[in-house]
Amino acid sequence: MARFGARFYSARVPAIEMASVSRVFRSRQGAFRRRISEVEALRDVSFSVEPGELFGLLGPNGAGKTTSIKILTTLLLPTSGSVRVLGFDPVREPNEIRSRVGYVFGRDRGLYDRLSALDNLRYFADVYRVPARRKAARIAELLELVGLTGRVETYSRGMRQRLHIARGLLHDPPVLFLDEPTIGLDPVGARELRETVAALRDSGKTILLTTHYMFEADELCGRVAVINKGRIVAEGTPASLKARVLDTTVIEVVAFNVSDAALDTVRGLDGVESLAVKAEDQTQVLSVQSSRGAALIQPLLGALADAQVTSVTAREPTLEDAYVQLVSEA
Amino acid sequence: MIRAFRSGLKVDLLLLLRSPFDMVGMLVWPIVFASIAYLLLGSANGERVLFTASLGAAVIIMWGWVILGAGFALDTQREMGTLELIVGAPTPLVVLISPVMIARAAFGIYGLVVTLAWGRLVFGIPFLINDWAAFSVAAVGCVLAIGTLGLIAASTFILYRAAFYLGISLQYPVYIASGLILPFAILPGWLRPISWLLAPTWGFRALGKAAAGQTPWPDIGMCFALSVIYLLIAIPCLAFFERLARDRATLKLA
Numbered sequence: 001m002a003r004f005g006a007r008f009y010s011a012r013v014p015a016i017e018m019a020s021v022s023r024v025f026r027s028r029q030g031a032f033r034r035r036i037s038e039v040e041a042l043r044d045v046s047f048s049v050e051p052g053e054l055f056g057l058l059g060p061n062g063a064g065k066t067t068s069i070k071i072l073t074t075l076l077l078p079t080s081g082s083v084r085v086l087g088f089d090p091v092r093e094p095n096e097i098r099s100r101v102g103y104v105f106g107r108d109r110g111l112y113d114r115l116s117a118l119d120n121l122r123y124f125a126d127v128y129r130v131p132a133r134r135k136a137a138r139i140a141e142l143l144e145l146v147g148l149t150g151r152v153e154t155y156s157r158g159m160r161q162r163l164h165i166a167r168g169l170l171h172d173p174p175v176l177f178l179d180e181p182t183i184g185l186d187p188v189g190a191r192e193l194r195e196t197v198a199a200l201r202d203s204g205k206t207i208l209l210t211t212h213y214m215f216e217a218d219e220l221c222g223r224v225a226v227i228n229k230g231r232i233v234a235e236g237t238p239a240s241l242k243a244r245v246l247d248t249t250v251i252e253v254v255a256f257n258v259s260d261a262a263l264d265t266v267r268g269l270d271g272v273e274s275l276a277v278k279a280e281d282q283t284q285v286l287s288v289q290s291s292r293g294a295a296l297i298q299p300l301l302g303a304l305a306d307a308q309v310t311s312v313t314a315r316e317p318t319l320e321d322a323y324v325q326l327v328s329e330a
Numbered sequence: 331m332i333r334a335f336r337s338g339l340k341v342d343l344l345l346l347l348r349s350p351f352d353m354v355g356m357l358v359w360p361i362v363f364a365s366i367a368y369l370l371l372g373s374a375n376g377e378r379v380l381f382t383a384s385l386g387a388a389v390i391i392m393w394g395w396v397i398l399g400a401g402f403a404l405d406t407q408r409e410m411g412t413l414e415l416i417v418g419a420p421t422p423l424v425v426l427i428s429p430v431m432i433a434r435a436a437f438g439i440y441g442l443v444v445t446l447a448w449g450r451l452v453f454g455i456p457f458l459i460n461d462w463a464a465f466s467v468a469a470v471g472c473v474l475a476i477g478t479l480g481l482i483a484a485s486t487f488i489l490y491r492a493a494f495y496l497g498i499s500l501q502y503p504v505y506i507a508s509g510l511i512l513p514f515a516i517l518p519g520w521l522r523p524i525s526w527l528l529a530p531t532w533g534f535r536a537l538g539k540a541a542a543g544q545t546p547w548p549d550i551g552m553c554f555a556l557s558v559i560y561l562l563i564a565i566p567c568l569a570f571f572e573r574l575a576r577d578r579a580t581l582k583l584a
Contacts, residue, residue, distance in 0.1 A: 025579055026578075070414075073418055074576070074577055075414050075417065075418050075576060075581060076576055077573075077576045077577045095420055098418055098419055098420040099420035103415070103418060105411060107409055107411075109409075109411025109412075110410070110411040110412060110414070110415055111410070111411075111412070112341065112345065112412060113410065114344070114345055114348040114349065114409065115341065115344060115345070115348075119341070119344065122337065123337050123338070123340075123341045123557055124415070124419075126333045126336075126337035126421075126423075127334050127337070127338075127415075127419045127421050127426060128419055128420060129334075129420050129421060132333065166413075217494060251402075260537045
């Protein structure tokens, strides 16, 4: 209990818990005839994260990942449902949670651009109540870790991201929320950041990580939940999610000029479980999950007769394929 | 909390000093307001009247910087994504927002100096301050009272995305009701009780009386008393609007 300073903390109580949480965003439009439109960002979302666990929340844009994190970090109120972080209720006891969690954005925002990394950290150290006697040493330690000087406005995205992490760690919180921390980073920067996250996990911190990148979740997370259109559509270890699609084969087709009609034909082929299309430069990469294995290749090429196919490969499914299937089903 | 306040003050001043837009406004604004006041009244009114007008111009600048500057500062924080971080911090919001108000109001002292210096250099109006000590205390009281009045307005800025425009709408009504633009004598009687509730009214009176050698202490006392009252109103207001902002998801721009 002393370690986390949390109410009711014990190994059996989850560090993070959401139970049947819904969140509706309402917006008003029109000056005279007010119209209220509603968007249901979270629908009956439930998951829990054990102390010391690195849990991944995966989902496409607008799935509800950031909304979930904002509710857990006290920045948003849920419309209904129950939420607990280290045993505290973010709605009624936000201050208890705020000193015990760190929140790291994955984008350019969240820093004072006209200040230096040192000035940013000094300010947030005071705001996040780092004890005066530890402040200088903690900032020096983190600055050495991120190695940043000069004004933030001159930083690259990778440098900003490192500073975000340093800011989130200033008060040494037992629980960390990382919202797409590697988004927009170059491969080397992303790898370094994953190593930092892995080190934090190994040091015993509870981490909730949201990401688009399946290999990242596969590499780092003990368990993941897939969220789509505000609903949790699957939850388990990366291996258990992959097992869902083990009986399928992924056929990857690289082609030019694939029409929407051809894509619809592919979707309708017997044995097609899901189809994902990625545009890369001039080409389109089609990932087709099939329960018919390589037998689907011929009908697939028939459906793409009007396109220029440059390569076709069949491979074992990955976590990304499991994710694509889950999101497509939803 | 004191560290967070001090740190907030430093950050706001640094952000202000490193913004060319803010700096140009700060350099030009006092000169423009002082010039308008001197030119409108003309030399026929005598030095004392012109000097008092320059004090009014300085208080106008003080309130303008607080209400517009604070709205702009909070809009900028929302745009930078730092508003969410300070709302989500364990330090009470009042401690993190009040430095913004106090820093802006404190710049009003600089505005006061520029206004008086401009009057002296360009219009030949001498510094007619009889009691420098009382005048200095009055200036501090004025800064505090105007800063804390701004804090009440800032509580709504936390909720609304267009804080700067809200600030504009609060600027002139306060100038008029405080007797800074028009003399009280020509204002309708029902406006008088409203003016008593506004810090700039008492700040202006305190500065004017200290400069004229009259006793400013009741007015200075009102400035400090109003600061406490405003603070006591601002704390629950900030908590209320923070909760509303969390409910309506307005801490972020998009």
